[in-house]
Amino acid sequence: MPITRLAPSPTGALHLGNARTFLVNWAMARQQGWRVLLRIEDLDGPRIKADAAADAIDTLRWLGMDWDEGPSYQSRDPAPYHAALTRLAAQGAIYPCRCTRSEVLAASAPNEGDAELRYSGACRPAGPTPLEFVADPRVAWRVRTEDRTEVFDDGCVGRVSENPHRTVGDFLVATKAGVPSYQLAVAVDDARQGVDRIVRGVDLLSSTPRQSLLRGLLGLAPEPAHWHLPLVVGPDGRRLAKRHGDTRVGYYRGLGVPPERIVALVASWSGLPKQPRLSAAQFAQRFDIARLPPERVVFQEEHDAWLKAADAGS
Known part of the structure; x- marks a missing residue:
């Protein structure tokens, strides 16, 4: 059976854009008979917010979504990631990097039209060198592309x-704290959990080639x-x-806006006619990925006003 995952990161509360991605993912799964697992991607230590994971789970349920397995938490079992790092180090596929963030910034330039930096290769060895992976606060680890x-x-x-x-x-x-990166953790978890259907935002499109390389x-x-x-x-794009x-x-939930109103707005962004209310189950019945508009959605004041309209809570 195909498997997908709902994978919130508890770095903050879920917003309407997150809701749209998760609802589309969940709807596709329920339409096509995929198994759904819930995975909390909580390895980004400094950015993790207290209670954000519980809030995300509660919000997904409130919107009408369910899952067949989980929640699992990446932070609770680092062993699979360390095993992967040990294997990569033994192959000579990764190497330690002592560069500080300021040194990386100074030696790198952003890609055209992108704020992401290209690593200069300052610590890259001349050839693949088998090593032992050790979590060391003085060094991070990079994959040799x-x-x-x-x-x-x-x-x-x-x-x-x-x-x-x-x-x-x-x-x-x-990282220098020995914490696996997002790219490694996702590649490892998707493989070991049997995830073979991935639905996520286009902002993560560039992650797929990196995860493919690691796989x-x-x-x-x-x-x-x-x-x-x-x-x-x-409005600023x-x-x-x-x-x-x-x-x-x-925020909208606290104002008394019902979940069906939020789902209805998401549906109008996803190729369905706008209607006052729509449940998650109804959205799953009517959504068609082939009719999803290819353009990005611009959240406007009119959307906010529509959610808060007098008939929203009636």
Whole structure:
């Protein structure tokens, strides 16, 4: 049976853009008979907010979603990630990096049109060198990328070709605290949990080639099928965030806006006619990924006003 995952990161409360991604993912799963697991991606230590995981779980349930397995928490079992790092180090596929963040910033330049930096390779050894992985507060670990293009077909974007070596260079797989990076943890977890259907925002499109590279180095299961959804952005074209006002699902919930009103707004952003209310189950029955508009959604004041309208709570 195909498996997908709802994978919130408890770095803050879920906003309307998150709700749209999770609802589309869940609807596709329930339509097509995929198994759904809930995974809390809580390895980003400094950014993790207290009670955010519990809040995310409660919000997903309140919106009408369910799952077949979980929740699991990445932070509770680091052993699979350390095993992967040990294997990569023994292959000579990763190497220790002593560069500070300021040194990386000074030696790197952002990609055109992107704020992401390409690592200069300052600590990269001349050739693959088998090592022992050790969590050391003095060093981070980077994967040794090769000048090779990763290609995959995406259900929303189409064919994607990207060369991580040229875009980001040797990217991090473990921090100086020994914490596995997002890219490594996701690659390992998706493989060991049998996830073969991935639905997420297009802001994570560049993560897929990096995770594919790691999957190949680790000899993991075949590449999952992907759908990278267009984002919900603010009027300035940037990802929905605090700078756009309070767009948290919990904010509207606190005002008495029912979940069916929020689902109805998400549905109108996802190719369905706007209607006053729609349950998650009804959304799953009517949603068609083939009719999902390819354009990003711009959250406007009119959307906020519609959610708060007098008939919203009636």
